[in-house]
Amino acid sequence: xxxxxxxxxxxxxxxxxxxxxxxxxxxxxxxxxxxxxxxxxxxxxxxxxxxxxxxxxxxxxxxxxxxxxxxxxxxxxxxxxxxxxxxxxxxxxxxxxxxxxxxxxxxxxxxxxxxxxxxxxxxxxxxxxxxxxxxxxxxxxxxxxxxxxxxxxxxxxxxxxxxxxxxxxxxxxxxxxxxxxxxxxxxxxxxxxxxxxxxxxxxxxxxxxxxxxxxxxxxxxxxxxxxxxxxxxxxxxxxxxxxxxxxxxxxxxxxxxxxxxxxxxxxxxxxxxxxxxxxxxxxxxxxxxxxxxxxxxxxxxxxxxxxxxxxxxxxx
Amino acid sequence: xxxxxxxxxxxxxxxxxxxxxxxxxxxxxxxxxxxxxxxxxxxxxxxxxxxxxxxxxxxxxxxxxxxxxxxxxxxxxxxxxxxxxxxxxxxxxxxxxxxxxxxxxxxxxxxxxxxxxxxxxxxxxxxxxxxxxxxxxxxxxxxxxxxxxxxxxxxxxxxxxxxxxxxxxxxxxxxxxxxxxxxxxxxxxxxxxxxxxxxxxxxxxxxxxxxxxxxxxxxxxxxxxxxxxxxxxxxxxxxxxxxxxxxxxxxxxxxxxxxxxxxxxxxxxxxxxxxxxxxxxxxxxxxxxxxxx
Numbered sequence: 337x338x339x340x341x342x343x344x345x346x347x348x349x350x351x352x353x354x355x356x357x358x359x360x361x362x363x364x365x366x367x368x369x370x371x372x373x374x375x376x377x378x379x380x381x382x383x384x385x386x387x388x389x390x391x392x393x394x395x396x397x398x399x400x401x402x403x404x405x406x407x408x409x410x411x412x413x414x415x416x417x418x419x420x421x422x423x424x425x426x427x428x429x430x431x432x433x434x435x436x437x438x439x440x441x442x443x444x445x446x447x448x449x450x451x452x453x454x455x456x457x458x459x460x461x462x463x464x465x466x467x468x469x470x471x472x473x474x475x476x477x478x479x480x481x482x483x484x485x486x487x488x489x490x491x492x493x494x495x496x497x498x499x500x501x502x503x504x505x506x507x508x509x510x511x512x513x514x515x516x517x518x519x520x521x522x523x524x525x526x527x528x529x530x531x532x533x534x535x536x537x538x539x540x541x542x543x544x545x546x547x548x549x550x551x552x553x554x555x556x557x558x559x560x561x562x563x564x565x566x567x568x569x570x571x572x573x574x575x576x577x578x579x580x581x582x583x584x585x586x587x588x589x590x591x592x593x594x595x596x597x598x599x600x601x602x603x604x605x606x607x608x609x610x611x612x613x614x615x616x617x618x619x620x621x622x623x624x625x626x627x628x629x630x631x632x633x634x635x636x637x638x639x640x641x642x643x644x645x646x647x648x649x650x651x652x
Numbered sequence: 653x654x655x656x657x658x659x660x661x662x663x664x665x666x667x668x669x670x671x672x673x674x675x676x677x678x679x680x681x682x683x684x685x686x687x688x689x690x691x692x693x694x695x696x697x698x699x700x701x702x703x704x705x706x707x708x709x710x711x712x713x714x715x716x717x718x719x720x721x722x723x724x725x726x727x728x729x730x731x732x733x734x735x736x737x738x739x740x741x742x743x744x745x746x747x748x749x750x751x752x753x754x755x756x757x758x759x760x761x762x763x764x765x766x767x768x769x770x771x772x773x774x775x776x777x778x779x780x781x782x783x784x785x786x787x788x789x790x791x792x793x794x795x796x797x798x799x800x801x802x803x804x805x806x807x808x809x810x811x812x813x814x815x816x817x818x819x820x821x822x823x824x825x826x827x828x829x830x831x832x833x834x835x836x837x838x839x840x841x842x843x844x845x846x847x848x849x850x851x852x853x854x855x856x857x858x859x860x861x862x863x864x865x866x867x868x869x870x871x872x873x874x875x876x877x878x879x880x881x882x883x884x885x886x887x888x889x890x891x892x893x894x895x896x897x898x899x900x901x902x903x904x905x906x907x908x909x910x911x912x913x914x915x916x917x918x919x920x921x922x923x924x925x926x927x928x929x930x931x932x933x934x935x936x937x938x939x940x941x942x943x944x945x
Binding site for chain 2: 357363366476479480484487593594612621628631
């Protein structure tokens, strides 16, 4: 990978992040009613609202407010103060980011645990009943609404069998057992759907490699089937599969928003919805900004990983 | 001269009857299209087909399990779940078609302009789309709803904003692949206006991927409307919407699981229909996938 490509790619990401910050900042000026009115309530007098707006710096020109907002985030990690809890949002966000990332990673692992065997199983006999079965599973999985899947899993494993809790979060520092008990259902909800999506990609990545001349040659020279799979097929398909994993991680950062809300998982998605319903606009800004940054960074890393994984790909 | 004519002629038969015949023989198109046609009829005539008024409460039959009188049971207000699902089809389809219509028109116009004109116009449009792409879809929709307020009309706008960049990207890609073809160069040489060339010559030849994207976006839009209503941001009570019904059913999972199961099934079947139709159309219409199964 050439340095100029890397710099160009980083430049375009910085441009996108600048745009993201502008859009996120614009949330408050675009919203109906000022944050000062939300804080003081509908009974507050106009003079009290104006005084609080001055105190919050909302009477300053928008470019000045933008620079001050971005400057606070970049220099001190200051996302402002919650209009509801009156606490700094940075602390709230610091607690929620690990919860969101943990859930997305766990869902990715569940998805891979489904997609790899199912995709390989289907690709080895294309057009067979088992291939059709895997395709039907994949198509159904892609069509299931995640919030419905969550409800069905709660109905089965929490309400009926009583095996797992239907909501809440326990960090790993509380012990492995409580952590696993709480993360299983949310991770299964997002992971099964993610697995259905990835199954299609794993299947087609393998089919593409299986049709290559070098695989036919390996079979023709008498290499055992297992060895051909390990040494030639899986190794070459891994490049496409890793790319899919990166793209899925970015998709999961969006998908877990819904899952967090269903399972009361204290992540950024739940913060965004609560903030919207309670009109806690600075908290909404923080949740949206951080999710967009995480999404952009994961996409960038996926993009850059092509060149490391596949020497045939070079960007100039 | 005949040679020149054949070089500059547009491939008129491509989007025509041949492709339609091919599409109608494709299993996925038939299966997905059949589901969508059936659901569209339900959406259109749900009010006539529904055995009960979807908002009429009857406290004597609260939480009644599925029976001949109430095939999908009743809810916490004694309302017939089957009738509400029939009415909900109309809400879901209306939101999905209008939202995808808005995002399609906006996205196609932007992608067509970016792809055909190129240069700084392309850069400005596509970088703006990249910025919108950087937001996780659900969060972007929630944020737009926070700005616009709750309600079904605002849900349509939120969904349209989320999906317009996808249409722009797909259209731009398709336009780039046809903009330098001979028939476009010939139209330019004949002195036709840029707008006419874009609409009469470029767009019709870039329609394949856009049609496929429309079907897939309708599936996403059904899911997005249901999710927003599930969160309490989309359709407001007492209007029946599949997402709203699912959200209401969530509180009574033990007592009346049918309240949550049937609306979810309705969403899944619709999404399955649009996805399968989209996959089939991609096989038939998208040159990158044609002939691949």
